[in-house]
Amino acid sequence: FTSLSLFSSAFSDELSHPSSILQYPSEAKKVVDEVDLHCTSWRLAAETNNLAPWSSIPAECADYVKDYVLGRGYVTDLERVSEEASVFDIDDGKDAWVFDIDETLLSNLPYYNDHGFGLELFDHSEFDKWVERGVAPAIAPSLKLYQRVIDLGYRVFLLTGRKESHRLVTVENLINAGFQNWDKLILRSPDEQHKMATLYKSEKRDEMVKEGYRIRGNSGDQWSDLLGSSMSQRSFKLANPMYYIP
Amino acid sequence: FTSLSLFSSAFSDELSHPSSILQYPSEAKKVVDEVDLHCTSWRLAAETNNLAPWSSIPAECADYVKDYVLGRGYVTDLERVSEEASVFDIDDGKDAWVFDIDETLLSNLPYYNDHGFGLELFDHSEFDKWVERGVAPAIAPSLKLYQRVIDLGYRVFLLTGRKESHRLVTVENLINAGFQNWDKLILRSPDEQHKMATLYKSEKRDEMVKEGYRIRGNSGDQWSDLLGSSMSQRSFKLANPMYYIP
Numbered sequence: 001f002t003s004l005s006l007f008s009s010a011f012s013d014e015l016s017h018p019s020s021i022l023q024y025p026s027e028a029k030k031v032v033d034e035v036d037l038h039c040t041s042w043r044l045a046a047e048t049n050n051l052a053p054w055s056s057i058p059a060e061c062a063d064y065v066k067d068y069v070l071g072r073g074y075v076t077d078l079e080r081v082s083e084e085a086s087v088f089d090i091d092d093g094k095d096a097w098v099f100d101i102d103e104t105l106l107s108n109l110p111y112y113n114d115h116g117f118g119l120e121l122f123d124h125s126e127f128d129k130w131v132e133r134g135v136a137p138a139i140a141p142s143l144k145l146y147q148r149v150i151d152l153g154y155r156v157f158l159l160t161g162r163k164e165s166h167r168l169v170t171v172e173n174l175i176n177a178g179f180q181n182w183d184k185l186i187l188r189s190p191d192e193q194h195k196m197a198t199l200y201k202s203e204k205r206d207e208m209v210k211e212g213y214r215i216r217g218n219s220g221d222q223w224s225d226l227l228g229s230s231m232s233q234r235s236f237k238l239a240n241p242m243y244y245i246p
Numbered sequence: 247f248t249s250l251s252l253f254s255s256a257f258s259d260e261l262s263h264p265s266s267i268l269q270y271p272s273e274a275k276k277v278v279d280e281v282d283l284h285c286t287s288w289r290l291a292a293e294t295n296n297l298a299p300w301s302s303i304p305a306e307c308a309d310y311v312k313d314y315v316l317g318r319g320y321v322t323d324l325e326r327v328s329e330e331a332s333v334f335d336i337d338d339g340k341d342a343w344v345f346d347i348d349e350t351l352l353s354n355l356p357y358y359n360d361h362g363f364g365l366e367l368f369d370h371s372e373f374d375k376w377v378e379r380g381v382a383p384a385i386a387p388s389l390k391l392y393q394r395v396i397d398l399g400y401r402v403f404l405l406t407g408r409k410e411s412h413r414l415v416t417v418e419n420l421i422n423a424g425f426q427n428w429d430k431l432i433l434r435s436p437d438e439q440h441k442m443a444t445l446y447k448s449e450k451r452d453e454m455v456k457e458g459y460r461i462r463g464n465s466g467d468q469w470s471d472l473l474g475s476s477m478s479q480r481s482f483k484l485a486n487p488m489y490y491i492p
Contacts (some may be wrong), residue, residue, distance in 0.1 A: 037322055045323070077287050236296055
């Protein structure tokens with residue numbers, strides 16, 4: 001603790017006093033927008049699953065989230081995850097890929113555009129009405145990945161928290177948005193309605209594994225799509241700063 | 247597909263043509279810095295574990311990463327994860343918390359400051375020399391969380407990829423940085439040197455669970471600290487845009 005002791009204590013002080021900036025000889029001072037810094041940090045914590053379940057976005061981040069999802073950030077992030085996911089090769093007919101639907105294959109941005117982008121508390125019956133219109137657009141980079149996965153011969157399982165009674169409208173919406181040739185569309189049966197998503201989705205993946213499938217990829221916008229038992233060889237987390245499903 | 251068909255196709259076009267900006271009546275155009283957008287997206291993908299193992303940061307993001315780790319972003323993110331982690335109560339003496347060491351309790355920023363913040367390929371022998379100096383400063387928000395966890399009566403396990411031969415210097419470094427009273431410091435034995443970190447750390451967590459501990463929290467800067475078997479009830483991912491350990 002000789003030459004670095006000054007650095008060490010300066011570093012610690014910085015970490016306890018976030019209002020100042022770490023000073024290095026080479027660093028130019030930078031004006032940082034406070035709200036942007038705060039909301040960027042909130043978004044990283046949300047995306048890395050560090051937050052306790054949250055029910056609506058922070059009010060002070062409403063404009064930040066809106067700018068993100070309507071601007072180039074969200075699109076860029078969606079494209080990147082699709083591109084990263086596409087590097088795999090497959091072996092035989094038992095390789096499977098699991099896709100979530102909402103905010104993974106289909107976008108509900110038109111709905112959230114009318115509901116504060118996650119600022120308003122989730123309204124089941126309003127959202128059901130939107131789902132029942134069956135007009136959610138495809139997330140284009142996901143459609144691209146989906147098509148590649150199908151072309152490579154993967155078995156495709158669509159595993160959604162949507163309820164069984166929305167099967168027909170969901171199929172219609174998916175097909176109109178360009179999705180085809182999946183192996184199985186799994187929706188929540190009435191007795192699964194109150195299971196936590198992580199458990200429900202784990203049980204469904206357990207069944208796939210029991211049937212001999214190797215889950216090679218899993219794409220979802222929620223960590224509850226990806227974590228639990230029978231986890232995929234690789235998981236791909238799509239950005240979603242608008243809502244959290246435990 | 248009536249009123250929303252235009253939106254739907256516009257949305258899809260947007261996603262395939264990232265050079266334009268999603269247009270909504272309410273959206274003000276915003277000049278976005280290209281490199282910043284690209285590197286912000288890269289960082290999110292890295293932090294959410296969407297990238298295949300990566301060996302060095304993208305060259306074009308060298309300044310971005312440097313500004314992030316030396317500026318207020320990294321500090322803000324470290325503080326947030328520490329604060330989010332501190333909401334737990336405990337039951338009895340079998341509740342445990344697992345901490346990784348490097349970039350979780352101790353910061354190697356002084357080393358990475360001299361080595362391009364992840365731009366240079368990792369140099370084992372150079373890094374060993376740095377570790378052997380034993381002068382890595384504490385990450386202050388982690389020290390705060392650590393202290394709270396100890397005060398609440400958790401058993402604290404330090405689970406690190408550092409090798410057994412670095413035990414003494416690691417203990418000295420930890421104590422000089424303010425960390426005390428852990429229950430067990432687990433380092434890699436020589437025969438564990440070539441295990442993947444995810445497997446090595448899972449096996450060590452398996453042993454804790456076998457001994458009757460409930461792993462309530464796990465703090466680490468790598469997903470290989472957090473994923474695998476015997477996962478913690480809650481995992482806390484600290485930011486680290488500088489290196490990846492599979």
